[in-house]
Amino acid sequence: MSQRITRSERAFSSRDPRATNVWGGSQGITSRHLNKVLRRVPVYLTLCLFVVLFAFPFYYLFVLATWPRQLMFTSPPRLWFGPGLAHNIHALFEAIPFHVNFFNSVGISVSAVVTQLFFCTMGGFAFAKYSFKGQNVLFSLILALIAVPPFLNIIPFFQMMSAFGWINTWYPLIVPMMANPFGIFLMTQFLKTSIPPDLMDAGRIDGMSEFGILLRVVFPLAKPAMSVLGIVTFVGTWNNFMGALVFLPNLERTTIPVALARLFHQAHTDYGAVMAGTAVSLLPIMLVFVFFSRRIISDLQAGALRG
Amino acid sequence: MKLYKFHQQRMAPYLFLAPFLILFVVFGLYPIAYSIFMSFFDWRMSGMQEFVGLENYTRLFEIDPFFPRSIYNTVVLLIFGSMLQHVFAIPLAITLNQSWLKGRGFFKAAYFLPYITSAVAITLVFNMVFAHSATGPPTGWINYALENWFNIPRVRWLSYPPAMHATLSIMLNWQFIGWNVVIYLAGLQSIPTQLYEAARIDGASLMQQHLRITLPLLLPVIFFATTLSIIGGMQLFDQPFILFDGYGGRGGAGNAGLTAAYYLMVQAFGGIGRFGRASAIAWTLFVFIILLTVLNKYVNKRLEER
Structure with missing residues (x-):
């Protein structure tokens, strides 16, 4: 061809x-x-x-991260690396608890991915491979809610999270994601075609319980769809700004994006620290992307096309 | 034993769905009802509530000066930030789709990287690229290039309202062109090459081929990609919020950066917490998004019929 x-x-x-x-x-x-x-x-x-x-812009970010703020603003602007990276990193940690924010970002993103994969695969399995009362109505209801934008939920969420005592905890960014309509839709569509009914029956004859089938037959076979959902969720959670801004107001409890924005909005911003923090926050994502760009691009694309 | 197995098989879907359903009701359905409910009240964060009927909605169009301004900003950014992307993305995708091209994977990855970069990081870098000062030599690359390479006077990219729109639009284009290129590439690959061969035999130029074959056949993908852009563009919040000083900044000079979602957040969390009014903004904005999506569908259908 x-x-x-x-x-x-x-x-x-x-x-x-x-x-x-x-x-x-x-x-x-x-x-x-x-x-x-x-x-x-x-x-x-x-x-x-x-x-x-x-x-x-990526290159410029890494260049600026190496210039202390007194030497940063020149004309023509900087184009090559300077001597101030250590100084900027030091200033960054003076200004915000960056390692804590990093830990929060990683912890929240990983938890959101793991829990969402588990609950959406389990729910999608029920929709795809069983028939039960109210199935179609329920599924259309879930489909209808895919289109609900986050800004519609954020105020009720804030009230609910306050009532639960969840403000400044990881839960507000993890728990609502578990019931993500997009996730269950994606898993249902995938499992419908990729789990042969014979395989489930064979499992039953071998004495597996339904939960055993889920664990030992469905989860291994669902890997391609889980990869799609996992990457979509990870990128979304890692970059989530609005949620962390509202639910994690405490600097010690918040994630990298909000911590950096707070640092940037301070009265006498140390731009050196801001640039260094932004560079460090981008580095892991960029490294992962260099090695897995093909997979990440195709997964995100598949996620959009199916959703 | 057999009966137990049968029973288990019947109960399994309910058990598998139970955790999802509980979460779905609590975090999916309930907040929507709650949000509609709040929008009819003078509802403050502190809890003060008073039923006001439709006043939260009517005041948006009759009294509130910020709401029309925020909708105007959002629509301007939707056109020049979110829709303009496709004008760049489609030719880029067509170029990348040529069969002899080497390094397609590299180009795709390079264009795509901004998409997975956080809005905060992007905004903080572009804030430096667009930096401007009233006096002294320019310290931002854009103004430096304008003055020294093109002899154009410097622009106050972050404090002159039309330029603020341009700054945000450029950021959005930069971030999302690569994403759209990837979507369009996938669409292009499904166009049968025989069509081009036939057109070539008929003597059609490359431009004609793309206008008569590529674009019409790409219409469903264009509809899909522009719908995503509309939904995303109407929700624009992170970039202007960070660039123009958050709750306090209210969209910077002349409120030019105040998008509808930004205004919603200012109302809800930027002061005394007017949850009722903010909920009314949320629902109005949601209706606008639906209307624009329907309009997009209509335009697409008319184009397809031609």
Whole structure:
């Protein structure tokens, strides 16, 4: 398939009159091969220009993280690394309990992923592989709530979390996520087609309980969908700003995004500390992305397409 | 034993669903009802409540000067921040989809990285890139480039209202173009290549091919991607909130950064906690989102019929 496209593309490019016009109408002198290369150069240049545009803010962040605030603002602005990284990291830890915020971010994200995977796979299994009273009504109700935006819930949540005594704890960012309509929808759709009924019956004949089937048959087979749901949830929870802002007002209890925003909003902001903190907070995500970008992109894409 | 197994099999779905259902009722259904209920009351964080009927809604359109302003800001950012992305993303995806291209995975990953970066990190960096000062040489890259490379006078990107919209729009484009490129790439891969061959034989230029084949066949994907953009764009909160000083800043100079969701949060958590009014904003905004999604569907359908 791809070979055929390639051949036709080539045939096309050598016949396209613009190809010769752009490069000076030199078809007589230039060989076919050179012509083709010349046509491709601007395409690669454009794509690379966009890479620079998308990468520059990241690079600039890491550059600024190495300049103390007294030396940060120059004209032309900084473009290369400076001597102040240690100084900035020190200032960061003076200003906010960054390691605690980091721990909170990791703990909340991991807990949200693990609990959501468990409850949504279990619920999705029930929807996909059993029939029971009210199934269709319930499922449509859940579907209808996928579209509910977070800003609609945040005030009632705040009242409820206050009543539960959950403000400044991890629970408000973990527990409501467990019943995520998107999660149960995704798992139901996936399990419907990927668990053969024969396999469940075989398990029953072997004396497995229904819960045993869930643990030993469904969970292993659900891995592709769990990967999708897990990555969608992790990215969403790790970057969640609004929730942490409202439910975790205490600096010692909050996550990285809110701690950094608080630091930034202080009266005499130490930009060096802010940049260093932002850089450190991005580093783990970027490292993971470098190694698993293919998986992450395809999972997030699958999550959006199915939701 | 057999009876027990049968019984277990019948009970299993209820047991598996029970934890999810309890959570769903408490954190899914109840808050929605609660939120509607609150929107009809003068409901404060401190608990003071008084039934006011539809007043929370009517005042948004009759008395409150901030709400129309916030809707205006949101719509401007929706157009230039969320919709403009697609104008960049579709040609980029078409370029990336060419079969001879090498390094597609690298380009995809490079464009995609901003999408999984937190809004806070992005905002803090762009705050530096767009930095401006009234006097002295410019310390932000954008103003430096404008003055020294293009001879254009500096712009107050963070305190001149139209420029504030531009700043936020550029940030949104930067963050989400890569995401849309990935979505469109997936859509492009499902277009049969025979169509292009036929068009080529008929003598259609590359531009004509994309206008007559690619775009029409991509319409369902465009509808999907723009719907996501509308839903996300109408909820815009993190970036303006961080860039323009949070609750106290109220969207910065001229409230140009005050989006509808930002205003909702200011009402709810930025002062005495007007939960009733904030809930009314939330529901009004939700209705706007639904209307825009329906409008998008309608436009898409009309285009498909052509």
